[in-house]
Amino acid sequence: MATRKLFSVLFLQLIMFVVLLLVLNPAYAHESLKVGFYEKSCPEAEAIVKKVMVETLSKAPTLAAPLIRMHFHDCFVRGCDGSVLLRSSTNQAEKDFVSNLNLRGFQIIDRVKSALEKACPGVVSCADILALVARDATATIKGPSWEVETGRKDGRVSSEIEAHENLLPPTANITRLIRSFQERGLSIKDLAVLSGAHTVGTSHCYSFNDRLYNFTGKGDTDPNMDPNYIKRLKKKCKPGDNTTLVEMNPGNFKTFDEDYYTLVAKRRGLFQSDAALLDNAETKSYVKLQAATGGSTFFDDFGVSMVKMGRIGVLTGKAGEIRKQCSKVNK
Ligand code: HEM
Structure with a gap:
């Protein structure tokens, strides 16, 4: 009888341990993206992105295209985790790869990020900013609009070699x-x-x-x-x-x-x-x-x-972080 009781206590403890592991391990803490993720935490987020985009593109309409492209280049390397935005002191980040040297508009992402940090510090990820900016860039130049799913976290790694391995060259068949x-x-x-x-x-x-x-x-x-x-x-x-x-x-x-x-x-x-x-x-x-x-x-x-495309390899829930600045990982 005593052994049976001991077994059931141990079994219960094992279950609790597994549950705890699942909850704490980022790999299992997957929450999916959703439209309106910032509805409560930063209700103005999408309006702020749009305002900056409309202001920017009314002065510099040719920036719309590279900003659409930036989301694509982000998503195809390590998933949509804002890794394309990271700067490296040794020039070995994604943005240092030759196909990314002609990306433009990083300063617009920084502008959007600082407007968002003013309104809701530490809430909106750079990866989400890229997705929202791509939508607003498209819509502002008379293209379609769509509902953007948000809730991505930012990654902490960016590698030139991975950009080389994952971005498609114009010669691709x-x-x-x-x-x-x-x-x-x-x-x-x-x-x-x-x-x-x-x-x-x-x-x-x-x-x-x-x-x-x-x-x-x-x-x-x-x-x-x-x-x-x-x-x-x-x-x-x-x-x-x-x-x-x-x-x-x-x-x-x-x-x-x-x-x-x-x-x-x-x-x-x-x-x-x-x-x-x-x-x-x-x-x-x-x-x-x-x-x-x-x-x-x-x-x-x-x-x-x-x-x-915006769902590729996203970090959600407890994985990743919300960068304070889009070009740097948090300390
Ligand atoms: C399918 C494979 C693709 C290849 C091989 C490719 C390749 C390229 C190349 C070589 C350029 C010109 C870069 C330069 O010389 O300055 C370019 C520009 C561009 N790409 Fe792609 N691309 C692809 C898919 C996409 C996708 C999926 C998107 C967005 C959804 C996209 C958006 C753009 C835009 C908007 C530009 C113009 C950028 C500017 O004006 O600076 N591309 N692409």
């Missing part, structure tokens, strides 16, 4: 693009939809110059690009040009619309990764449909895919 998206829980459709962000912004000539001058190392051009477009681009970009910027959607690069699909369908996508959307039946039919219907579903699709 369709197999690589699909694999990279699927590894992160994103579908082939998400790839076709999110690539539509290339309807805004600019690119450096070096991101596509091989297609114009040296496609296979023999001084040739990319046969998958419209020859007339190549001629036009060659006027802007000379071989070895490292500085010139080209509009991704010529003549209309500041407005978020569905033009991207018309361009890709006409073999005028700027990167091989854009042209690659014609190499898979599903992405091709999405491109063709949006091009033929004036982007009938693109705006709605974009919101849905951005929400999905």
